[in-house]
Amino acid sequence: MDPLALVAVVVLFVLVIALVALPLRSGTAEAADERERRDIEALEEAKRAKYAEIRELEMDFRTGKLTEDEFRIQDRARRAEAVELLRRLDALGASQVLAAGPGPPVGAPDASRGEA
Amino acid sequence: MEGLGRACLVLALLVALYGVGASVYGARARRREWVASGRRAVYAVFALAAVAFGVLEYAFLTSDFSFTVVATHSSTTTPWYYQAAAAWSSQEGSLLLWLLLLSMWSSLVLFITRRRMRDVTPYATACLLVFAGFFAALLVFSASPFAVTATPVAEGTGLQPLLRNPGMLAHPVFLYSGYTLFTIPFAFAVGALIVRRVDAEWIAATRRFALAAWLFLGIGVLLGSRWSYTELGWGGYWAWDPVENASLLPWLTGTAFLHSVMIQERRGMLKVWNASLILGTGILAILGTFLVRSGILDSIHAFGASTLGVPFVVFIGVLILGSAYLVVSRQDALRAEHRLDSLLSREAVFLFNNIVLVALTFVILFLTFFPLIAEALTGTKRAIGPPVFDKFAVPLTLVLVLLSGIGPVIAWRKANAENVRRNFRLPIAAGVVALLALAPFTYEKPLALLMFAAGAFVLGTIGQEFWRGVGARRAMTSESAPVALVSLVGRNRRRYGGYTIHAGMALLFVGVAASSAFQDATDERLSPGQTVSISGYDVTYERPTGELLVRNGRLERLEFGAVLVVRKDGERVGTLRPNRGYYPTNTPNAPIRAAFEGEATSEVALDAGLRQDIWTAVSPELAVLDTEIRNRDSVLVAAAQKAGTNLDPVRFAQLRRVYFEQILKRYTDNPPPATFRLIVSPMVTWIWLGAILTFFGGLIALWPAARGDRAVSRATAGYASRVARELGRA
C-alpha cells in the first residue's frame, strides 16, 4: 500500500473509533422515568392516530359515505376513545413530565440537543 | 489506493459486528450510551462505504486499469457518466453500491428516530448492521472490487453497449434503494417483535418507511421497464423474466402491507398478518438481490453463475427461520383486539386487496421458480413462457383495479348500504359508458375491454371523491375551488395521495391492456424506396445512413442505419431513424473485420404519442461488404507485416479509419435490403404517464404532515372540550 493510502487508513480508523466511542465516555444508565416517558410517547402517538381517525370519519360523512345518524354514533364512540387516551396520558402525569423536560416534537431531529 | 478501499471494507465489517454487539448490549442493559454507540456504528459503516465507493469511482473515472473491475467493465472511450455507472455494472461494484445505499438509508432513518421507540430501535439497529455485515463480508471475502493486477492493460474492454443508456444510470440506484429501504421496516418489525411493542408508534414509523421503499422500488422497476422498451430490440416493456419478477414481488407484498397496516391502526386486527407480510417483504427484497446474481434461473439478466449463491441461500434461510420464530413466539403480543365489523367496510375491501395481492405474489413466485420446482418434483427441468403468467396475472389485476375503485367509496368500519349504492351510481355509469362505447372496436379482446371499463370506473370514483372533498371543504371554509383543492389534499395527504395513486395505476393498466391487446407488429425486409403498411400507416424506407463515431480520439463505433418516413393518408407524420452500432474488437490480423466481430446494439427509433407509439429497429445486411472488408484487411495486414517493428500506430489507425469511411460509403451508395421490425402499440405513453401520476401520489402520501403543537394543556377544562380543541388546532 502506498504511504498516502496508509495514512488515510490510519486517520479513518481513528475517526471511526472516535465516532463510535464518544457516547461511551458519558455513561448514563437509563433514567428511572425513561420507561414512563416511552409509555407517554406511545400514548401520544395513539392519540394522534385517534385524532386522525376522527377527522377521517368527518371527511367520510361530508363526502356522503355515512348518514348523519351513523356519523354521530361513530363520532361519539371515537371521541370517547380519545378521551380515554387523554385520561391515561394525564394519569402518567404527561403534562408535568412533558412540561418539565422539553423533549423534542416527536419525529423532528433536534440538533440543539447534541444527540446523534 | 486499492489498499484504502480494501481497508475500508474490512473496517466496515468490524464496525458492523461491533455495532450489533453494542446495540444488543445497550438494549438489554438499558444503557443508552451503548445504544448510541451502536447507532453511530451505522453512521461509520456509511462513511466507510462511501470512502470505498469513492475510491472505486475514482478508479473508474480515471480509467485506472490496474483495478480488474475497471479493466473488465470500462474503457477510455466510454463517456464519463457511463464510466461512473460502470462501477455498478460489475458484481463487486453492485454489492458495494448495495452496502452504501443500505448504510445511507439506515443512517438517515436511525438519525430521525433516535429519540423514538427507544426500546425497539436498538434491535432494529442490530438487525440492519447484520445486513450490512453480510454484504461487507461478501465484499471482503468473496467479491472484492479492489482486486488489482500487476500488469494493467492499456485499454479496458468497455461498458457493455446495451447498458449505455440513461436508464442504466438510474435503474440500479433506485432498485437497490427500494430493496435496502425494505430492510428497514423489516428491522423495525424484528425489533418490535423482540420487545413485544407492536403499537401505534411502530405502525406510524413502519408505514412511512415501507411507503418510501415502495416508491423507490416502483421507480426502479419502471425505469427498467422503460429501458427495455427503448433500448432492447424486441419492443416490449415486460417479459416476465425471473429477475423482473423478483423485483416485483416485494413491491406487491409492500403494497398489500401499506393497505392492511391501516386496518391494524384502526381496529388492532391482522397483527400476525402484517408482521408476517413486512418480514416477508424484506426477505423477498434479499431474494431479489440474490436472484439477479445467482444464475440459478435462466434470465437475460445473468451476472453469471457465481460463488455467492451459497452464502445468500444460507442467509435467506436464516432470515426465514428467524422471522417465523419471532412471529410464532410473540403471538401474545399479536393478538387481535377486534374483529371485522362488516364486509361492507373499507377494512374488508383492504382485506380483499391483500388477498388478491398475495395471491398474485404467490402465482408469480411459483411460476418464476417453476423450472426448479419441476426439477425437484419430476427430475426434469421444465420451462414456461410469458403467456402462462398473463393467464393468471391479468384476471387478478383486473380484480385489483376494480377494488381500487370500490375502496374509496366505502366508509371505515361500517358503510351504509344505501349510501354506497348511491355513491356508486356515477362511477358505474362511467364504466358502463366506456364499455358500451368501446365494445364495437374491442369486443375481440374482452379482457382488455373489461380493463378499460374498470379504468373508467376507477377514474369515476376518484373524480367523484375529489369533487365531493372540495365541495365539503368549501362548505366548511368558503375557500375558492383551487385553494380548497390544495388545502384538502394538504390536510388529507394519505387519503388523497392514495387516490392519486389509484388513478395513476388505473391509467397504467389501461395503457398495458391497450398496448398488449391491440398491438400490430411486423418484420419486413425492405430495399430503399419500398413501403410497408401497418395499422393505417405507410412506412417507407427512404435512404440508408452510415456514420463513424469517434470519442477521445479513438473509434467508438460504426453505425449503419436507415431513415424511414411515416405517412398517413399520404401526409407525412413522422420520421424514424433506427440504426445498428458496431463496436470494434482488437483483432490484429483482421483490423477491418474486427469492427463487425464485436458487440452490436440496436438504436431503436421511437415515435411516441398519446394515441400510439411507432417503434422500429433495423437489422442491416452487411454480407455484401464481405469482399471489400477482406480486401482492405489484406492490405492493412500486409502493410503491418512489411513495416514490422517500425509500424507507426498513428498512421495505421488513420488508414484503418479511412477504410472504415470507405466501407460506410459503399453501404450508403449501394445499399442492400435491410430487415425492419415495426411495432405500432396503442397508448403506451399512458403507462409512463400513469406511473408518473402514481409516484406523484406516493410523494403526496409520504410528505410528512405538519405536526400540530404538542397540545399540553393543564387546563381544568373537561376532556371532551379538550379533544375538540386539539382537533380544531391541527
Added chain:
Amino acid sequence: MDPSRKRKTRLVVALAAAVLLAAALVYTSFNTSSEAVDPGRLMASAVVGRSYELTGKVANDSVSRSGRTMEFRVRDREGAASVPVRYTGAVPDPFREGREVIITVRKEGAVFVGEKDSLVTKCPSKYETAGETPS
C-alpha cells in the same frame, strides 16, 4: 348466522378459493411447460413435434444468415454435442458466437426450428472486446 359461524364460512370459502387457484396453477404450469434441455439431451431424446427449451452456447463459426432466417449450432456449455437450429425472428443484440442462448425449438427432420422471437441471449456481465490501440 352467528358471528363465529359467519367467520368460519368466510374462512372455508377463502381456503377453497386458494386451493382452486393452486390447483389451476399447478395444472396449467405443468401442461404448458416445455422440457428444458441442453444439446446433448436434446439430440438423444427429442420427440418430433414437441417443443423444448434449449439452453447452450452458440458454437463458433456456425452462424449463417440468409434473408430473415438464421442458421446456427448450439453446443453444450461444456462439451462437444451440438445441434443445428434454424431461426426466423428477432435476434437479440448480444447474440454472438460463444454466448449463452435460450431458445424454444421443435424438431423438424434433422433440424430444430426455433419458435419465432423465442431467442434470448444472456446479457454478459463482461464485455469482451477492446477499442483501437491508443493513437
